[in-house]
Amino acid sequence: MAFPADLKYTKEHEWIKIDGTTGTIGITDYAQNSLGDIVFVELPKPGSEITAGKTFGTVESVKAVSDLYAPVSGTVTEINADLANAPEKVNTDAHAAWMIKVTLKDPAEANALLDAADYEKFVQEEQ
Amino acid sequence: MGAKMVEFNGWDMPVEYPKVGGLVAEHMAVRNSVGLFDVSHMGDIRLHGPQALAAVQQMTMNDASKLQIGQAQYSALLYPQGTFVDDVIVHRLGTDDYLLVINAGTREKDYNWVRDAAKGFDCKVEDLSDNYTQIAIQGPNGWKVLQKLTDADLTQVKFYWFTHGTVCGLKNILIARTGYTAEDGFEIYVPTDEATSARVWNELLEAGKEFGIVPCGLGSRNTLRLEGALSLYGHEISDSITVWEAHLDRFIKMDKGDFTGREGLARQKEKGLDRVLVGLENVDRGIPRDGYKVFDLAGKEIGYVTSGSPAPFLKRNVALAYVPVALSAVDAEVAVEIRGTRVKCKVVPTPFYKRPKKS
Numbered sequence: 001m002a003f004p005a006d007l008k009y010t011k012e013h014e015w016i017k018i019d020g021t022t023g024t025i026g027i028t029d030y031a032q033n034s035l036g037d038i039v040f041v042e043l044p045k046p047g048s049e050i051t052a053g054k055t056f057g058t059v060e061s062v063k064a065v066s067d068l069y070a071p072v073s074g075t076v077t078e079i080n081a082d083l084a085n086a087p088e089k090v091n092t093d094a095h096a097a098w099m100i101k102v103t104l105k106d107p108a109e110a111n112a113l114l115d116a117a118d119y120e121k122f123v124q125e126e127q
Numbered sequence: 128m129g130a131k132m133v134e135f136n137g138w139d140m141p142v143e144y145p146k147v148g149g150l151v152a153e154h155m156a157v158r159n160s161v162g163l164f165d166v167s168h169m170g171d172i173r174l175h176g177p178q179a180l181a182a183v184q185q186m187t188m189n190d191a192s193k194l195q196i197g198q199a200q201y202s203a204l205l206y207p208q209g210t211f212v213d214d215v216i217v218h219r220l221g222t223d224d225y226l227l228v229i230n231a232g233t234r235e236k237d238y239n240w241v242r243d244a245a246k247g248f249d250c251k252v253e254d255l256s257d258n259y260t261q262i263a264i265q266g267p268n269g270w271k272v273l274q275k276l277t278d279a280d281l282t283q284v285k286f287y288w289f290t291h292g293t294v295c296g297l298k299n300i301l302i303a304r305t306g307y308t309a310e311d312g313f314e315i316y317v318p319t320d321e322a323t324s325a326r327v328w329n330e331l332l333e334a335g336k337e338f339g340i341v342p343c344g345l346g347s348r349n350t351l352r353l354e355g356a357l358s359l360y361g362h363e364i365s366d367s368i369t370v371w372e373a374h375l376d377r378f379i380k381m382d383k384g385d386f387t388g389r390e391g392l393a394r395q396k397e398k399g400l401d402r403v404l405v406g407l408e409n410v411d412r413g414i415p416r417d418g419y420k421v422f423d424l425a426g427k428e429i430g431y432v433t434s435g436s437p438a439p440f441l442k443r444n445v446a447l448a449y450v451p452v453a454l455s456a457v458d459a460e461v462a463v464e465i466r467g468t469r470v471k472c473k474v475v476p477t478p479f480y481k482r483p484k485k486s
Contacts, residue, residue, distance in 0.1 A: 036149045039437045040414055058466070060414055062150050062437045063142070063346050065466070 001123070002029045004095055008110055009119035012069040015095060018110055023072055024098045027059060030123050032094040035061040041083040041090065043100055048076050050102060052109050057099070059090070072109045074102035128342055138168040138231060141344035153347035154439040157308050161266035161335055162343040165328065166307075166314070168231035169261050172241050175224040176250030183225050186244040186387055187217060188370060190380040194219040199287050199305055201378050204240055205388025209369040209395060213237045213360055216305055218289060223250070226301075228261075230360050244387065260324035264331060265312030265343075265351075267482075270304075272335040273313050277302065286311070295327045307348065309355025310482050353445060354438045356406060356477035362417065362433040363404055363447055369395055372449070374404045374477075402430060403455045406477035407446040407463065413470035415446040415463040422462045422469060423454060432463060438479060445479045446472070 007015040013031035017024040032038065040060040050056040050070040057068040078101040082089055089097040104110075114122060130141030143150045156162045174182055183191045189202035196219050204212035213233040218226040229237045238254045245252045264273050270281045279292025279302055289303035294315055301316040317327050332340060349359070358364045364373050370392055381389060407415060415435035423429050435446030446463070454461055457476055462469040 033145075036143065036145075037151045037439075040412075060437075062350060062439060065414075065416070 001033070002095060003116045003120045003123075005116045007095065008071065008113035008115060009122075010069060010071045010113060011122060012067075014069060014071050016071040016110070016113065017098075018104070018107070021104045021107060022077075023074060023102045023104050023110075025071060025100050025102065026098045027068065027090065027094055028119075029094045031066075032091045035059065035066060036063065037061055038087045038090045041087045041099065043079045043083070044076050046076050046078060050074060050076060050100075052112075059087075068099070071113055072102065073105040075105070077101050077103055130342070130344060133345065135168065135231070135345060140168065141165075141342070143344040143346045144342050147341040150344070150346040150350065151439045153341050153343040154350050156339060156341045157266045157310055157312075157343060157347065157351055158440045159266070160338045161264060161268040161272050161312075161340045162308075162347070163328070163331055163335065163340055164263040164265065164343050164348060165260070166263050167260045167319070167324070170229040170231060170234035170237060170254070170256040171259055171261075171316070172227045172229065172238055173220070173225070173253040173255050174227070174241070174245060174250050175221070175253075176248075177223055178248040179223045179225050179250040182245045182248035182250050183217060183227075184384065184386060185248070186241060187215065187227075188379040188386060188388060189217065190383040191217050191219070191225065192383065196221055197288055197290060199289055199303060201287075203364070203370070203375070203378070204237065204244075205370065205386075205391075206366060207387055207391050209371075209388045209391035210366050211360065211364040211368060211370075211373075212240050212366065214358060214364055218301075218303065226255075233360060258319055259316040260319045260327070261314055261316050262324075262327060262331065263306055263308075263312060263314045264335075265306045265308040266310050268335075268338040268340075269310070269312035272331060272338060272340060273302070273315070275334040276330055281313070284313075295330050297323065297327070307357055308351040309357065309478065309480055310351070347439075349434075350436055350439055353434050353436055353447070354440055354478070354480035356447060356479060359434060368449075371395055371400055372403055400452050402449045403452050404433070404447055405450055405455050406475045406479060407432070407435075407448050407461070407472040408475045408479075409444055410460065410471040410473050413463070413465040413468065414444050415448075415465060415470070415472060420464045421448050421450055422464060424460055424462060424471075426462075426469075429454065429461065435463075441480055447477070450474070 055067040129146040187202040199218040294300040306312040419432040421430040430450040
């Protein structure tokens with residue numbers, strides 16, 4: 001299981017890569033492994049707002065629908081069009097299969113997120 | 128075995144086995160080769176005695192008098208109004224000897240129902256559910272796997288027939304060519320003590336290794352039966368749904384004589400149906416799932432999805448739903464509400480999947 005050190009994490013198993021005021025968001029390797037084969041990803045439209053801690057979309061496996069939770073607040077600038085036709089890319093490489101890019105409303109929100117070591121510890125305790 | 132477990136009607140059941148690749152891998156193994164299911168949660172009721180057939184005929188909708196010894200049929204126990212107590216598979220074990228295999232979720236209700244229905248008939252009713260561990264070996268290579276472990280000649284057992292034979296050294300085991308996957312395959316009924324059933328399970332896995340056998344859980348069990356449009360109690364059939372509505376006409380024999388439910392069904396046939404079960408597939412994108420509401424294109428709520436899911440073999444989504452008869456023709460368009468969004472779907476013929484005929 002991978003826990004890239006340059007990412008920050010939520011307890012709902014999303015990751016975010018922060019570059020100045022841009023955040024790139026996806027779900028973790030642990031998440032894709034728990035979900036099983038992913039068949040559908042539902043993402044917000046560019047221009048819409050996301051709020052930290054609130055849902056911004058869904059990811060579906062054969063068996064279940066899971067909510068995606070925003071790690072930060074901001075405006076969606078881009079969504080990954082690949083995932084519409086090839087949702088399985090999330091299973092193949094969860095940390096490369098980004099879902100949305102956002103302009104951060106409040107970069108300080110990132111301080112509340114887990115770093116790789118804390119997230120790894122959290123995941124081990126969950127298992 | 129590393130299974131992800133879930134509680135199902137009082138049983139601890141595996142949903143899927145991640146080590147083998149999970150739901151999709153299990154589903155594809157059954158379609159392409161062979162998969163193994165522990166279906167011990169199913170119930171078994173035996174009726175035997177001089178009037179066993181008469182009792183079975185009174186309490187079930189299909190014509191059990193057509194069964195030869197060694198033959199089975201899909202049938203159902205009905206309430207007087209023609210709705211479902213449960214669906215069953217009726218096996219004729221002997222001249223006056225029948226076995227009903229019933230669902231786990233309705234075991235107690237079914238046993239009480241059958242026991243009451245058999246009163247007044249000269250026959251004994253026995254609940255044998257705790258005597259058997261039922262294991263299903265399903266897929267085109269299923270018979271080859273089981274053949275390695277039994278002296279019964281499985282090539283002589285036709286679909287929906289059964290035999291008895293020695294399996295894994297155990298004598299007189301019921302071996303039925305039945306299943307719930309829309310594939311060829313067998314279900315065997317072995318003694319229920321843990322050591323024996325574990326040994327049989329492991330011997331089947333070993334015998335199946337050369338065919339790529341995988342253990343299969345409830346998740347793939349559901350997607351396999353859904354591709355074949357097989358009913359699930361509590362979804363397509365229930366105590367508030369009639370046989371006509373569930374589109375199971377071919378399993379009911381109204382002219383076999385009187386039976387419980389016949390009158391209610393005759394009345395409904397005369398009156399006409401308000402709703403009927405259909406297959407749905409996508410026009411627009413989105414996955415229709417169990418319980419989602421169905422609307423007509425003008426926006427009026429008209430029905431609901433009984434079962435819906437991505438179909439791993441067909442590689443598209445399939446759903447079964449109740450809709451008004453007026454919208455039940457193939458190609459009729461409806462909208463399924465998927466978490467707030469109305470997604471266009473169309474009626475398609477069922478089953479969605481039929482296994483290829485042997486050449």
